[in-house]
Amino acid sequence: MTELEAVGFSGVFSLPPEMVLQIRMDCESEEFTNRHDPAERHHIKFSDLINQGKGVIYGNFEMHKKSPTLSRLIHGDLGKVATAYLGSSARFMNTQVWVTFPGATEHNNKDFGWHYDVDDFKFLKFFCYLNPVTKDHGPHLIVPGSHNTRHLFRFFNRQVGNADMHTFGDPLTLMGEAGTFFFEDTIIYHKGTRPISPRVILQVQFGVSDNNLQNLL
Numbered sequence: 001m002t003e004l005e006a007v008g009f010s011g012v013f014s015l016p017p018e019m020v021l022q023i024r025m026d027c028e029s030e031e032f033t034n035r036h037d038p039a040e041r042h043h044i045k046f047s048d049l050i051n052q053g054k055g056v057i058y059g060n061f062e063m064h065k066k067s068p069t070l071s072r073l074i075h076g077d078l079g080k081v082a083t084a085y086l087g088s089s090a091r092f093m094n095t096q097v098w099v100t101f102p103g104a105t106e107h108n109n110k111d112f113g114w115h116y117d118v119d120d121f122k123f124l125k126f127f128c129y130l131n132p133v134t135k136d137h138g139p140h141l142i143v144p145g146s147h148n149t150r151h152l153f154r155f156f157n158r159q160v161g162n163a164d165m166h167t168f169g170d171p172l173t174l175m176g177e178a179g180t181f182f183f184e185d186t187i188i189y190h191k192g193t194r195p196i197s198p199r200v201i202l203q204v205q206f207g208v209s210d211n212n213l214q215n216l217l
């Protein structure tokens with residue numbers, strides 16, 4: 001927890017392989033929607049991740065309802081971490097699983113630029129790669145500790161370019177096998193990167209406001 005508070009990032013861990021397999025199987029039963037055209041939907045197959053449509057990013061916001069394994073994880077271990085970090089008012093907010101196919105451009109994806117999130121008074125995200133992620137799979141990048149500055153520049157610049165980012169420290173590239181996970185307070189500067197091969201990532205978000213979905217306690 002001290003690590004998370006000090007640098008905004010938990011370090012990297014791994015989910016048990018059988019849990020990853022189950023969540024992946026549950027994902028394969030559901031449809032994924034083109035981020036820019038909600039009418040276009042497809043199934044994904046982890047053994048053969050091919051783009052069947054016109055879009056480049058396809059997402060699903062329902063997996064916590066569709067995957068009992070994921071639901072147990074959220075209300076078990078993930079909930080405990082969220083409560084330890086956010087306090088007794090920790091709430092589960094939402095999940096999203098999305099796949100980014102090659103062809104995604106920096107131009108139409110704001111997640112590919114350095115930014116920080118302001119999603120609640122206080123919040124925490126759990127990220128887990130659902131397929132192996134190398135430098136070619138559009139890894140997630142963070143700048144540890146970049147929330148700790150009192151820099152006025154940061155206050156007025158939720159999105160910054162690569163040149164300005166160096167002021168906040170050296171980026172860390174997060175890669176790993178399927179099941180690699182980390183907690184991140186996305187108040188630190190972070191970004192996704194453009195993939196050469198498809199990447200599938202699971203995100204679970206926790207916050208503290210009453211209008212969020214479910215109390216964890």
Ligand SMILES: O=C(O)CCC(=O)C(=O)O
Nearest residue numbers: 111117139140186191192
């Ligand atoms: O795709 C990524 O790794 C970045 C995600 C992101 O920027 C966010 O969740 O705010």
